[in-house]
Amino acid sequence: MYPSDLKYTKNHEFIRPMGDGTAEVGITSYAQEALGDVVFVDLPEVGATFEAGEEFGTVESVKTVSEIFMPSAGEILAVNETLEAHPEFVNEDAFGKGWMVKVKLAGALAGDLLDADAYAKLVSEESH
């Protein structure tokens, strides 16, 4: 259901560790479904640093503006520039071309992240 190589947060972000001390971060397919048409993604500058759980940007849909929170502490290495012209990539492929930032992890992954099964369980509890 949810990619097993990713870790997840209770706030519906994902983090994809690349094995070399960096990771990709975005929001999950469940999050984009709930938000509706994404029209704008507000992302930080390269070089900015964030603690685990710190807000690093916002995702605006036709319905609402939602904060996004960094799953694990790190420094922004890259930002997905294509989202400026194509915010709908988040809806179309949240785990793929809808990625938001690449980070250099500041140490081990945060301890409170969920694996794919735990995240699937969280989602099924939320939607009932």
Next chain:
Amino acid sequence: MTESMKKTPLFDWHKAHGANIVEFGDYLMPVWYGGARTEHLAVVSQAGLFDTSHMATLRVFGKDAYDLLQWCFTRNLDACVGKDGAPLTDGKCVYGLFLDGHGHAIDDSIVYKIKDGEFMVEVNASMGGPVAKHLTEQAKGRDVTVIDLTDNLGKIDIQGPAAIKIMAKVLKDPEAVFDKLPYFSAKGHFDPASTLAGQAQLLDGTPILVSRSGYTGEVGFELFVERAQTVKLWEAIMAAGEPFGLTPCGLAARDSLRAGAVLPLSHQDIGHWPCIHNPWPFALPLTPSGDGFTKTFLGSAALDQAADAPYTLTFVGHDFRKVDTHVARVFLDGKEIGTVLTCVSDMAIGRHEGRIYSIASPDQPAGLVIKGLSCGFIKVGGKLAPGTAVELRDAKRAIQVQIETDVRPDRTARKALKSFM
């Protein structure tokens, strides 16, 4: 979701077609299917179909039905149709409000005259009971009966330039139905026993009440039918609309379309404050000079004393970014002056050299890319002229917007039906 939530007859259809379901008052309703932006644009350029069966309809009838409505409803039924203020006659309907003794809005409504002594009153979701109770209390011994038809009827709105061609495929005698059907008039009846039932029917003879009205600002119809016929009506229109790009639309698109059409949402843009100093003066029975009312009605005495009432103003932003209305405040030259009632994105409009254009504007400049603009209503202490720049601030962001007299241009609601056939 609790078992006490109400469902329209189309709930199963919505779920089967991927609708994102939300709680709206007492009801479980689709907020969107494919996406609110797609649905909003579809209505402006082709057509959209809305399940509005959650709205309430009342039957108000009897010798004194006219008297009761003249007392409770803000429009003067003797002078409310067209530029010259003609009386409300059989088959005509009119928009107005039910106010309380303080001049505050109880609900907004469209009132239809079916025939002498027989009126149909359309109000908002979950308001059938409260408005029926209010009218019955105000009746005070008059010879009039109020019946709440909530749960007896289904209602479907079809809105957009393709609506006429689509409805022509499902109606028995479309030329007769569309002939002399101006904006805010109706033909037919949902009750098979009504003398009007033959005026508008589906191909299989099912009677429907076709109202030339809506909540999007685009041309189209509100269709009233007996509850058991709702799914059949919906499916017939969806099938007929397929070649025209008919799109099922949820509440999010409904909200952004009505805001772009400068229409209020009851209990949000009108409510517990005097119903005056707002973009809807036509809802009140004003004299030609505008300095008084042509009749006395429930709330009129309070409105006469309401010179200090707050102002409800229309605004449009410079891009589609919105603020959270729950917390947003309005600032003028750095000073806080009011609150934000509605803030949505009309995705069909854009600014260019001082003008707002729609994707439907026939004179839009070549190469103009329309991305949408925030729009809505603010409530402030004093009047502000159109063109005034104000700032809307919520906890996270500040957006610059401008006071406007209109939002989405080139709307089609009033255009002659012939031009769409």
